[in-house]
Amino acid sequence: MGETVKVSPMRSKKCRDCGMIKPSTEFWKNKSSSDGLAYYCKVCFGLRNSRAYRKKQANLSKEARPYRRHSDVPEGMKYCPQCTEIKSVDEFGRNRASRSGLTHYCRPCHAKVMAENRNRKHGSARNYLLKHRYGLTEDQVGQMIADQGGMCVICLRSAAEQVDHDHRTGLVRRVLCFKCNGGLGQFGDDPERLRLAAEYLELEGSHARSLVLELGRPVFAGRRYLQEREWWRRVRPASGSREQHLRRRYGIDDADAHWLLTMQSGHCAVCFEFPAEHIDHDHATGAVRGIACSGCNTGMGQFGDDPVSLRRAADYLLGELVREMPSNEGAIRLSFTVPDVDPRRAAKADWERHREADGRHRRTIWVVDDDHEGPTWLSQCLKKIQDSYALMVEELAR
Incomplete structure (x- = not known):
């Protein structure tokens, strides 16, 4: 092995080109030369490379960039070849693949170049994202939306916009609206939690039955309760900001919230799985129903506190909502309502009627005998709760 040549600074x-005598630091290292230095100084070396680059660009009929020495960039600054400006390194993104650890272009130029590359290779940014995330093209998603009649297959009220997929398998399911897609995530894609939420909203779950046994009504408080406690609000001042919030928004105090939390054993009134954190109430009547966990409380809001959508979402996750049916033309079409309706031919004004009929159907098939006392006892219990709540609503209306 040859001996490494050490160059003294x-x-x-x-320099053979400019003929000037310069310090060794102005020359690149070259092990093949006798003194270990390049034949030309760094400035002349750059000019030689520049001439070669310009000749190549001219042969390709392309415009060459103006010559610029890299050493002209001050410390802490970086040159952007896109906008041809010298900027602070803080204006460049991170790129571990490059020697400097920074992107080649500044942030605005980088975003512009990436967008141009996506549009050139994939047609549009949306097409790129669909391919990257779901392996679908924009045309394929458009065909899926057309097969659904343009409607979200769960709520049947909003336009289908967002592709939904199984996060465990990565398989694409259908195209949903923004709220239904987000609601599934809040419930953790759990069909059982969705069904329990539907029963909870209809005051038919075990939490409503517990309130009936404790208070004689399926909800904790309503507008009449709030009106009766107006005098109490004036006489007894709130003990803190939390109690002020509870009184102002729900008409209850810390003692009421503590009673509810104790009655629920600290668990969510909907799923009984996660800790109870948020007071849940009916926005129409003002009735406090219970204390729910963050996921159930937010998820019910995403589905618009609608039991029909919740039950349809549960069947959707189980693969029992969307079915393939033969069309009159001999092809395959989709069906996601009972009675069956061709979504391609359904008028937008008729979806609410189809939705109500489908909701009645799914409500009858998902009655669960969770107390093992038989369907007769359960139906009688549910009827008593419904009658009690109907009387309360009538009193509030009067």
């Missing part, structure tokens, strides 16, 4: 050398 105090030495000097004459």
Whole structure:
């Protein structure tokens, strides 16, 4: 093996191009030369490379960039070849693949170049994202939306916009609206939690039955309760900001919230799985129903506190909502309502009627005998709760 040539920074050398004698630090290292230095100084070396680059660009009929020395960039600054400006390194993104650890272009130029590349290779940014995330093209998603009649298959009220997929398998399911897609995520894609939420909203779950046994009504408080406690609000001042919030928004105090939490054993009134955190109430009547966990409380809001959508979402996750049916033309079409309706031919004004009929159907098939006392006892219990709540609503209306 040859001996490594060590170059002293105090030495000097004459450049063959410019003829000037310069310090050795102004020359690149070159192991093949006798003194271990390049034949040309760094400035002349750059000019030689520049001439070669310009000749190549001219042969390709392309415009060459103006010559610029890299050493002209001050410390802490970086040159952007897109906008041809020298900027602070803080204006560049991170790129571990590059020697400097920064992107080649500044942030605005980088975003612009990436967008142009996506549009050139994939047609549009949306098409790129669909391919990257779901393996679908924009045309394929458009065909899926057309097969659904343009409607979200769960709520049947909003336009289908967002592709929904199984996060465990990565398989694409259908195209949903923004709220239904977000609601599934809040419930953790759990069909059982969705069914329990539907029963909870209809005051037919075990939490409503517990309130009936404790208070004689399926909800904790309503507007009449709030009106009766107006005098109490004036006489007894709130103990803190939390109690002020509870009184102002729900008409209850810390003692009421503590009673509810104790009655629920600290668990969510909907799923009984996660800790109870948020007071849940009916926005129409003002009735406090219970204390729910963050996921159930937010998820019910995403589905618009609608039991029909919740039950349809549960069947959707189980693969029992969307079915393939033969069309009159002999092809395959989709069906996601009972009675069966061709979504391609359904008028937008008729979806609410189809939705109500489908909701009645799914409500009858998902009655669960969770107390093992038989369907007769359960139906009688549910009827008593419904009658009690109907009387309360009538009193509030009067």
